[in-house]
Amino acid sequence: MMRLSRLLPVAALVASAPAWGASAAEAEYVRLAEETRRLASRNAWRGVEASYLKMLELEKKDVKLAADDHMFGVQAATQLGSIFDVYTRLLAANAVEVSAERTAQIKAIEATYGRVDLDVNDKFEGNFALKPATMPFDPTQRKAIETAQRRVDSERKFNGMLPQGNYTIGDTAFTVAANSLEPAHVYLAPAKRGGKKPSDGGNVAVRERTGLRVDLGAQWSTMGAAEITTEGSSTVSSAAEAALGGRAGVGYELFLTDGWCLALQGGWHGGFAGSTEGNSDAFAGPVRDESSLGIQSFYGWVAPTWYRDDLAVTFGPTYSYVIVNAPAEDTTLGALSGRLTAGGGALSLFYGLFDTPGLANSRSGLSVAGGVFASRSMSFPWAQVAFTVAPEG
Amino acid sequence: MTALSCIALAAALPAFGAEISVAAKGHASNPVWSTDGSMLAFEVNDYSGTIALFVSKMSNGNPVGTPSKGELPGATSQFGSSGSVGANPSWHPDGPLMFEGSSAGGTMRLYFWQPGAGMPAELLNSGQISGDLTWPAVSPDGTVLAFVSDATGKGDIYIWDRATNAVRQAMTSPFTEAAPRFNSGGGKLVFSRKNQGGEDLFVVPSAGGQPSPLVGGNGDQTRPVYSGGNVVFFTSERGDGKFDIAVSSGPGKKKLVAKNVRLPVRASPALSPDGQWIAYGTAAAEAGGYIFITKVDGSQTIKINTQLVAAGEPSITQSNGRTFLAFTALPGEGADWRRLHVMDITGKL
Numbered sequence: 001m002m003r004l005s006r007l008l009p010v011a012a013l014v015a016s017a018p019a020w021g022a023s024a025a026e027a028e029y030v031r032l033a034e035e036t037r038r039l040a041s042r043n044a045w046r047g048v049e050a051s052y053l054k055m056l057e058l059e060k061k062d063v064k065l066a067a068d069d070h071m072f073g074v075q076a077a078t079q080l081g082s083i084f085d086v087y088t089r090l091l092a093a094n095a096v097e098v099s100a101e102r103t104a105q106i107k108a109i110e111a112t113y114g115r116v117d118l119d120v121n122d123k124f125e126g127n128f129a130l131k132p133a134t135m136p137f138d139p140t141q142r143k144a145i146e147t148a149q150r151r152v153d154s155e156r157k158f159n160g161m162l163p164q165g166n167y168t169i170g171d172t173a174f175t176v177a178a179n180s181l182e183p184a185h186v187y188l189a190p191a192k193r194g195g196k197k198p199s200d201g202g203n204v205a206v207r208e209r210t211g212l213r214v215d216l217g218a219q220w221s222t223m224g225a226a227e228i229t230t231e232g233s234s235t236v237s238s239a240a241e242a243a244l245g246g247r248a249g250v251g252y253e254l255f256l257t258d259g260w261c262l263a264l265q266g267g268w269h270g271g272f273a274g275s276t277e278g279n280s281d282a283f284a285g286p287v288r289d290e291s292s293l294g295i296q297s298f299y300g301w302v303a304p305t306w307y308r309d310d311l312a313v314t315f316g317p318t319y320s321y322v323i324v325n326a327p328a329e330d331t332t333l334g335a336l337s338g339r340l341t342a343g344g345g346a347l348s349l350f351y352g353l354f355d356t357p358g359l360a361n362s363r364s365g366l367s368v369a370g371g372v373f374a375s376r377s378m379s380f381p382w383a384q385v386a387f388t389v390a391p392e393g
Numbered sequence: 394m395t396a397l398s399c400i401a402l403a404a405a406l407p408a409f410g411a412e413i414s415v416a417a418k419g420h421a422s423n424p425v426w427s428t429d430g431s432m433l434a435f436e437v438n439d440y441s442g443t444i445a446l447f448v449s450k451m452s453n454g455n456p457v458g459t460p461s462k463g464e465l466p467g468a469t470s471q472f473g474s475s476g477s478v479g480a481n482p483s484w485h486p487d488g489p490l491m492f493e494g495s496s497a498g499g500t501m502r503l504y505f506w507q508p509g510a511g512m513p514a515e516l517l518n519s520g521q522i523s524g525d526l527t528w529p530a531v532s533p534d535g536t537v538l539a540f541v542s543d544a545t546g547k548g549d550i551y552i553w554d555r556a557t558n559a560v561r562q563a564m565t566s567p568f569t570e571a572a573p574r575f576n577s578g579g580g581k582l583v584f585s586r587k588n589q590g591g592e593d594l595f596v597v598p599s600a601g602g603q604p605s606p607l608v609g610g611n612g613d614q615t616r617p618v619y620s621g622g623n624v625v626f627f628t629s630e631r632g633d634g635k636f637d638i639a640v641s642s643g644p645g646k647k648k649l650v651a652k653n654v655r656l657p658v659r660a661s662p663a664l665s666p667d668g669q670w671i672a673y674g675t676a677a678a679e680a681g682g683y684i685f686i687t688k689v690d691g692s693q694t695i696k697i698n699t700q701l702v703a704a705g706e707p708s709i710t711q712s713n714g715r716t717f718l719a720f721t722a723l724p725g726e727g728a729d730w731r732r733l734h735v736m737d738i739t740g741k742l
Contacts, residue, residue, distance in 0.1 A: 108510030
């Protein structure tokens with residue numbers, strides 16, 4: 001028989017687990033803070049940046065960074081040429097402890113730099129080199145421009161801050177204005193798509209969010225109660241419930257205007273194991289039939305999409321052709337079988353997480369969707385979590 | 394007492410100045426006004442290996458707030474910033490400050506700093522030009538920088554162009570060059586060259602070309618600065634460690650305008666903003682409390698009584714219609730550290 005005393009250390013360990021986790025995070029923070037200072041004293045700014053980012057991760061574990069920690073992040077970002085990071089880290093440091101010097105630095109950045117969002121379509125084939133009208137003397141400003149130039153060259157996009165002034169990206173001119181946190185958007189579209197030309201001001205163009213839309217994931221559907229009736233070729237004679245299934249759709253999103261597109265999609269919805277409940281007055285409880293094919297439906301979806309950066313919300317009507325085969329074991333209690341058509345609607349929230357491999361101007365991520373399709377006699381509310389491929393916004 | 398008599402009395406009073414102090418202990422030295430007179434940069438040298446650079450905001454000759462210290466990136470560690478150097482400040486026409494800086498034991502590099510807007514940033518990286526970088530001088534239009542690098546083991550003058558971001562050597566020579574300064578048009582550089590034991594002055598087109606001699610002689614002809622078409626410089630031609638200030642109006646021409654001056658730690662002769670006056674302290678102990686201001690042509694000299702000891706390292710600016718003189722001096726005989734002072738000398742020049 002195991003002695004109780006042997007369990008005590010385990011019990012104590014379990015009881016102290018949250019505190020241990022916190023102290024471990026604190027210890028890691030102390031280590032990283034020391035490492036950051038050591039690296040900074042050696043001007044090893046990439047190392048400082050890495051340590052700072054690790055310290056930021058510790059904030060998720062309730063570790064509070066000191067203003068000085070953020071200031072090392074400021075130094076690293078300055079040396080690496082990311083002024084927007086400098087700006088946000090100064091704000092973070094000031095959020096911990098307001099300082100007149102930091103406030104002056106924040107104001108100086110706002111007075112000298114402006115936000116930009118540069119985006120070159122992967123299919124754009126022309127010159128897209130970023131050039132300032134005048135290269136500044138200030139090495140920090142130069143570094144900010146050189147960093148943006150490298151990003152545009154390697155990644156075809158840059159979202160950050162540049163010194164105020166006039167620039168060109170390829171043949172497109174744009175102006176970066178200080179004291180404005182609203183980014184100057186510049187988008188270079190492929191010639192064949194006839195992307196919107198920059199305005200006379202030269203600093204606003206819009207990426208045309210167009211491309212393949214694929215949703216694939218598990219879904220949960222239910223079948224609501226129904227009257228005993230005959231609808232089309234189907235016989236509806238049960239109240240019913242349903243379980244897990246799948247939903248897969250393939251379609252296309254068409255650009256409408258900045259922030260809006262139109263999604264067209266068709267797909268399959270179903271596959272869950274059907275089950276019915278008897279529809280007798282007594283509602284004798286669910287009667288499950290393992291051989292049931294459940295509900296198989298094919299749908300079409302036409303829906304406007306609102307998008308901003310990696311977030312997209314799509315909402316619109318659906319139309320479904322439903323094949324039902326969910327017999328009850330006891331046929332006297334009723335069954336759901338046959339074919340019917342159903343209207344409905346669907347809402348999807350998508351968030352892009354990474355560039356879709358092998359597909360230009362496309363983002364992959366997760367979406368959650370929900371909707372309902374309904375006939376005259378019964379409705380099928382459903383919800384889905386899906387892996388989604390959508391155009392880059 | 395009427396307002397008029399108050400004004401008359403104020404005008405008759407000696408021009409007492411403000412003292413600009415910092416917590417750091419050391420000799421205040423090398424004050425340099427910004428182009429608009431709104432800021433004053435200076436060094437504090439503790440003579441233990443650390444030279445700190447400070448900038449004080451100024452309003453009507455008075456310091457505003459506490460001077461900002463130019464901390465080099467990475468120069469501060471848990472061991473402090475001991476041994477770091479920030480020195481030889483000069484102002485870019487657009488406003489920011491340039492200076493020579495090094496972390497403890499590190500290489501001397503050039504830094505660019507907008508006081509109050511973050512930390513100084515290294516102007517040129519080691520991939521562009523290696524070695525210790527010194528003597529930064531920017532062209533009047535602010536687009537070209539001349540400086541000295543010892544990358545080859547001796548001092549060579551290099552030119553960095555803002556537009557191209559390219560660094561090139563101003564000229565090739567087997568000698569050691571130093572102290573380049575642009576003329577008002579930016580087309581010429583005057584500099585000193587270690588030549589047969591002493592320094593002589595040469596001029597070279599800033600776009601490139603062969604240097605031509607300007608002034609030679611015994612001792613050193615050093616730290617030249619343009620004043621219109623003339624070049625003002627220190628000369629030790631008389632020997633005995635004595636330095637004078639001379640003006641050259643062309644090759645081989647040299648005219649002494651001030652004798653036995655106190656040689657600043659690093660600076661060239663201090664010119665008034667219009668380039669017509671030269672300010673200096675004297676090495677003569679009996680006149681050590683005075684700052685002298687002499688016309689470039691030598692025709693007139695003004696004495697400013699600081700009522701302090703061993704005054705020197707002057708710098709003149711004009712701001713809001715007034716003329717201010719910054720200088721360093723000992724507060725009294727036997728004092729430990731030189732301190733920085735500013736006097737209003739409006740109407741004296």
